[in-house]
Amino acid sequence: MYPDLKLFIAGEWRSAAHDMPVVNPATEEVLGHLPCAAKSDLDDALAAAEAGFQIWSRTSPRERSDTILRAAALLRERQEEIAQSITLEHGKPLPQARLEVIRGAEFFEWDAGEAMRTYGRVIPAARGHKFSVHHQPIGVVAAFSPWNFPMSQPARKIAGALASGCSIILKAAEETPAGAIHIARAFQDAGLPAGVLNLVFGNPADISGYLIPQDPVRLVAFTGSTIVGRHLTTLASEHMTSVLMELGGHAPVIVCEDTDVQAAAISGAVRKMRNAGQVCTSPTRFFVHDSIFDDFTAAFVARAAGTVVGNGMEAGVDMGPLANERRAPALSALVQDAKAKGATVATGGMRHGDTGYFFQPTVLVDVPQDAQIMQEEPFGPIAVLNRVSSLDEAIRQANSVPYGLAGYAFTNRADYIDRMIDEVEVGNLSINTLEASMPETPFGGVKSSGYGREGGVEGLDNYMTIKHVWHSANIT
Ligand code: NAD
Numbered sequence: 001m002y003p004d005l006k007l008f009i010a011g012e013w014r015s016a017a018h019d020m021p022v023v024n025p026a027t028e029e030v031l032g033h034l035p036c037a038a039k040s041d042l043d044d045a046l047a048a049a050e051a052g053f054q055i056w057s058r059t060s061p062r063e064r065s066d067t068i069l070r071a072a073a074l075l076r077e078r079q080e081e082i083a084q085s086i087t088l089e090h091g092k093p094l095p096q097a098r099l100e101v102i103r104g105a106e107f108f109e110w111d112a113g114e115a116m117r118t119y120g121r122v123i124p125a126a127r128g129h130k131f132s133v134h135h136q137p138i139g140v141v142a143a144f145s146p147w148n149f150p151m152s153q154p155a156r157k158i159a160g161a162l163a164s165g166c167s168i169i170l171k172a173a174e175e176t177p178a179g180a181i182h183i184a185r186a187f188q189d190a191g192l193p194a195g196v197l198n199l200v201f202g203n204p205a206d207i208s209g210y211l212i213p214q215d216p217v218r219l220v221a222f223t224g225s226t227i228v229g230r231h232l233t234t235l236a237s238e239h240m241t242s243v244l245m246e247l248g249g250h251a252p253v254i255v256c257e258d259t260d261v262q263a264a265a266i267s268g269a270v271r272k273m274r275n276a277g278q279v280c281t282s283p284t285r286f287f288v289h290d291s292i293f294d295d296f297t298a299a300f301v302a303r304a305a306g307t308v309v310g311n312g313m314e315a316g317v318d319m320g321p322l323a324n325e326r327r328a329p330a331l332s333a334l335v336q337d338a339k340a341k342g343a344t345v346a347t348g349g350m351r352h353g354d355t356g357y358f359f360q361p362t363v364l365v366d367v368p369q370d371a372q373i374m375q376e377e378p379f380g381p382i383a384v385l386n387r388v389s390s391l392d393e394a395i396r397q398a399n400s401v402p403y404g405l406a407g408y409a410f411t412n413r414a415d416y417i418d419r420m421i422d423e424v425e426v427g428n429l430s431i432n433t434l435e436a437s438m439p440e441t442p443f444g445g446v447k448s449s450g451y452g453r454e455g456g457v458e459g460l461d462n463y464m465t466i467k468h469v470w471h472s473a474n475i476t
Pocket of ligand 1: 144145146147148173174204205206208209223224225226227228231232246247248249279280326377378379
């Protein structure tokens, strides 16, 4: 059920002298041993990616698109096998892992279509002259994907790179390597030329520190925390290498007085606990109008407390464990800090059980602004419910963090929606839904949440460079 763990370099699977264990976060059992790339492996990956770029950038967009679509079809066919390995290594409930496999395939399918639509343009010019703008693949991409969505996170990066005609060296998350391994296998079976996609694992800082300064690398694409994103951006800037940064969020949810209180509270509690809250768009800071606060809180807390926590392989489980051990103490510290500063813990607040990295679904109420959790993304199953007396106050609170990725609101008032579109500082605003993005919509942040967009017609922009051509009919 769990794949053989290997590096994928120059079209071949390989082991390494050193490896590290991959642990099931629900049972703490070792699932396998992941090879760690040595410098010589990274050198081989760079050489392969350089050669791969020469082939793939000259492959027609239609052929690139066809290869990506063949790989996506294989991922759909292999949905059950992939979903089971994701649940084993990450912990999320199996039905959610199955959806993630399909979402990953959809990212590939969308970008495969976009591969054929990277249009340039013609600019009007004087007679005898032609101005044209061409979009061309940027080069070798060094990409780093995190552990919260083992399949769809690597899918976003690989899809963008391959659809644009770039080659890629991906370092996927060491905690959850199976999703990326299944993707590489699907591309190998779909006939992708060797070297176009390379997959490595190891010490993240050593790999990024070695790859980013290398000449062939023209784009660094990263999803993860703001602190690491800032570090990689600094490193890239020393070499004038472009970056695509999808970083942390701390999503506000503005709940207005005119909304359906029960429906908003229940969808908020369900969505907050999805993926055990380990989602950069997870709804976390709820700013609820005073007049509905008590009803909203009662319904939210009851639904959150009723979340079924357990091993994601078991039927009926709503929420699995945290994906790695280090997150539980980080979450406990945020709860303790909020409590010490005057917040009420309405439910949860602690680890759940003795085995596995489970954390209780947690709701904090009336959390003071100076509590750490009001500034720091919990990246776990913790919601903050605070009361506000006006839309002005809600928007001010929503914007009071350095992040600006996703934001949400529940209201049907056109004047409120109009103001929020103009004033809430996020890259993705959703009204009356807690879904933040689809393959066909652009996704990304403002402020410390990063640069660039994935998905939508904008999704390939970072992977391409623009060349202007001035063609004169005569030598002038
Ligand atoms: P972390 O900051 O140590 O790592 C975050 C991710 O970056 C991991 O996948 C890690 O392997 C990678 N990473 C770390 N250092 C790196 C380096 N020098 N070079 C390349 N990659 C590196 O934090 P963590 O404990 O793994 O996760 C917790 C925090 O990470 C959360 O609070 C959240 O903000 C962030 N995170 C965000 C996303 C997202 O989807 N935006 C996903 C996972 C984690």
